[in-house]
Amino acid sequence: MVVSAERRVSWWWLVGSSAVAFVLLVVLVLVRFDPLVDFDSRVSRATRSATLAHPLGRAVMSAITATGSTRILGPLAALGCAVLLAFRRWREAFFVAVAMIATVAIRLAVVTLIARPRPTDRLAPVASYSFPSGHSAASAAAALILVVVCRPLLRRRWSRILLYAVAGSWAFAVGLSRVALAVHWPTDVLGAWLFVLIIVPAVGLLLDRLSPGEGLRDHPD
Template sequence: MSDAPAARLQHQVSRAAQALGKHGVLLLTLTAGLVPALLLALLAGGVYDAVAEEDGVAALDQPVLTAAQSIRSPGLDTAVTWLTNLGGTIGLPLLAAAAVAVLCRWQRSWTPLILTASAAAGSLLMTIAGKALVGRSRPALSDAVPPYEYSASFPSGHSLNSMVVTGTVAYLLFLYLDSRWARIITLVLAAGFIAAVGLSRVYLGHHWLTDVLVAWFLGLAWLAILITVHQLLHARRLRNVPAP
């Protein structure tokens, strides 16, 4: 891989800094990152309200679970269980560790490790806090595919963690890949994996649909904050570098 993407980013940051000034770049970056994070947090709050009031989008929980049960089969159950394990407490850390090791070696920097570890730590804290504070029950075991899970249901840890960790790795790859198509494929694969893991939780009867939705919204909000902080730090390093 060449340094072309990094050089282009450096050039763009330098031009933006010259046009807007130091405070203008800061304001623009904060607005672009924190406004979406706030909106996503509000959406997550809306899902929580629906769950608490048992109305709104929460009314879809049981019908969606029933629909998932109607398409189950032994072969599909096995395949979806394998997929959900990739986004679990063993599969996802192993995949992330491999990706981060490659990124650190490729970029000759510890930034991928620091950013991904920070992302995972925040995601884990949100998962633990959400389950402890809300204490929602999972679907009945009779509606689930074994192996069964017994912790609280809200939010879905698999969905939240896969959103944040996969999103962080995809973001880092996006920054340093040369090819436009490689970037598009990276984002599509990341989005597909995140969606598949989340939907697998509903299919298996391990979570309600709203558990997954709130996890996605919270994960995207946290991801937006992380990317904003990373961009601010990166812009600070490049601010005084002259354009090529």
């Protein structure tokens, strides 16, 4: 996968700014910063009440949240790698595999180290700790990877906009569903999104440095 010099600079800025924001958020979570705890509690109670008041909405949230599970995204990522390999897109396939594995593995380490408790009145079965959200991280990583891999293949501006809208809306919906089902605090989801904005671009930059050559290039609009 080849990243242009201009895009490489943008990616490094994205990684750096996201890392600063993520570290700040981690510190606030660890010290239990009162305004943040109050915000999380208020939003969690409000969304949980709204979900309980609308059974259909709860069913929709449950269906959406299932799409962010690694049990679904893992096989889909493997299928994507197989398709890319079939078309001899070696670097893209490697990027998909490494970015997804790194996101899941590093997130597991982070969530264990921070050990933040989940909301108590949950509306779905869960295990482990809360920050950052696993479903939110996996879906956001999948969405961002999809954009990175597919964007250079789309020559029309409208098709790129559609790609951004569909991928972004789905990742946002998964994050929203985790809060609506009271299995994560809102800042767990925010932390997951910031985490993905660090890991996925960093993997792309690292692989581009280690394996220069022909690969993904942006088509002109």
